[in-house]
Amino acid sequence: MPHDHTTITDSIFSLLDTADPEAASILRAEDDRQSSTIELIASENHVSPAVMHAMGTCLTNKYAEGYPGARYYGGCEHHDRIEQLARDRAKSLFKCEFANVQPHSGASANAAAFMALMQPGDTFAALVLKDGGHLSHGMKINFSGVFYKPVFYPLHADPDHEQFERIDYDKAREVCLEHRPKLLLCGYSAYPREIDFARFRAIADECGALLMADIAHIAGLVAAGVHASPFPHAHIVTTTTHKTLRGPRGGLILCNDEEIAKKIDKSLFPGLQGGPLMHIIGAKAVAFGEALMPEFRGYSQRVVENAKALAGALTERGFRITTGGTDNHLMLVDLRPFDAELTGADAERWLEDAGMVSNKNAIPGDPRPPKHTSGLRLGTPATTTRGFGTKEMEMVAGWIERVLRAKGDAQEAGRVREEVRLLCEAFPLPGHEHAGARAGV
Template sequence: MNTPFWGPDFDSLASTDPEIADVVLGELDRLRGGIQLIASENLASPAVLAALGSTLSNKYAEGYPGRRYYGGCEQVDVAEEIAIARAKELFGAEHANVQPHSGASANLAAYAAFCAPGDVVLAMDLKQGGHLTHGSRVNFSGRWFSPVGYGVRQDTELIDYDRVRDLALEHRPRMIIAGATAYPRLIDFAAFRAIADEVGAILMVDAAHFIGLVAGRVIPSPVPFADIVTFTTHKVLRGPRGGMIVCRAEHAKAVDKAVFPFSQGGPLMHSVAAKAVALKEAATPEYRDYAAQVVANAAALAMGLAAEGMRVVSGGTDTHLALLDVRPLNVTGAEAEGRCDAVTITLNKNAIPFDPAPPAVASGIRIGTPSVTTQGMAEAEMAEVARLIGRAVREPDDAGEITASVRRLTAANPAYGRD
């Protein structure tokens, strides 16, 4: 069963540890048997997975290429240098650091590079689409720094840039963060740059969710406007789980020191190599076509769910994700998630702006189209997916019939093909 994405030898895993081998096979069955609509997930390519399962996993390489604290780094130096060069070229950046283990690690490094404990940071409120690392009280960002949250207008559900400016003038933040995890619209990076310049703040863009669309040239890039851009590599970008940073050359030394030695030790060199593979894939015309289809699919799916009676937050989407208010169907976000899960459609409950329900219940769901687009689905399939979600939410007693329809759809568009 040595299919390409298993790595060097799946048979060895199966004979050594059949329990874990069963988990790996079970996850493949889950992916193939259901519809994956988690906005922050994707299906990494066989080439990316091969790099992740390679001998590069063995190497300690604290430091940076040419400046390591261990010997024997000749090959991993090449891998990291390739990844850095590809990141700089793909995003038009002056400097890149490819070592962060995750998006949260990249964000921690950004804080460390520019802020001191207690500094004011202005970022999108978690309740209105922000991220834990943008100032949540349960996270380092809210415990070590002084967060001020901005949000969206209640009438349009779009970022209130006038309010962002007012808050910046009032609180004089050391750093302003643009970016979100549940905001489906384009962000005006020029407006954020102007506000940051007016108050003398660093502008950080957390592009974790949409950087793959930037790579695919289907939405504007934050790189020309931001002092520093952090992102993950495993969402639309379709790489390994990990993080990355690009920044202006003047900040290179501070950023590199904030990653190592301040917040991390040895980089995960197999992941660095896999990031390089993903960056090469993202530089192709085929990837640009893919990114455009991701956006088209998200718009089609949002429109289809509106036809099923859900309210599309902000009236639509410009990106890979959409946020739906499910209260018109007399269910909570948690109930909608559970009913979809019962028919093997995977999505997540999500708070909507000004949500009266607690986060564990929520009034909305969040959907994303990176994975289904990787599987080859397009607008016609999105219309069918929307109908299946609508039925699952409204008619939970029909779960068996709906699951059969899901199976037919995924059989025609399987994850990782078939053996």
């Protein structure tokens, strides 16, 4: 049905359609995929039109090596202002003294933090990777495992313990007292429970370590006051900007200590990176501005409510949620009680066929290899952005049950795919608000 609305996305694409139809058709296909499927990957989100636009600006044309007021190139007047704005907003958001907004990604932020606080060969402590840590927390072939010496603390492994699958703070303390790491690292990629930063700081103090919190996943919840802040406990905080914080893809480093801040600035540039991605820094400023608005708190609260609703609805349908639930935006689903034969890899593929995008994930103590896994990681930042509430999360749980019960049967997947598409049309993505009109509904 013809319509006279032009969405923001239409106007971006109309230019590309003429300039480069081949690239435009691929980008349109991806835009359609995102619009018509339910994004359940816990580390992904849909940015606002303002953030999307800020990334595509003249800021990309400029070299601005250095920092505001101390650049290696001329013509940086406005770049200084936008980077300062991003820094100031980041500091207000996380209530801290120093912010470096230049890391290209969360992994670069972690590399810079390690380089600022440790010498090659130094020991650091982190969570056992397969229990929810990130590869930049000590994976053998990652910079963190090649240049530094990781020692690992576990989750509680005893199913009869009330803290089963939660961080074992006593073991973390034992590991730290035994190995005396320079750095104690907390903050994870697949941990559904609140992190006790004060408890980690006490352990760090006792063993003479600095405390680093990588809040890549929970940054938006922290900024909104929905998860406890790592400040004042952590000496250094790293994060991504594109997950719950809903900004452009990138990293951020925060601290309260001037000496540490100077070391971070030096280790990031010229230590690790060259020219900063100024267009992304511009978009970080815009995203931080959005996160400072009162609405962002409501959004973050709904992210957690939705995660709890999805976890509850899946439990009712026979799945087991590790730790018995979630305090944040994500959950780990143990598929075995629902179907002992079902792997995370199969579940991921079958759900995608039905329009629900997720990722397989090891569950703590998973007997299956990482290629297969017994679990799925699900998150609600993206579905909450498009307006889903607890009712829609229950619908999602019902579809997950149907698809997995049918073991990937193509007809059932097709029926669910159609229902998913209709729900997606009723909840268009930011910047696609007239997409329903385009589809004639």
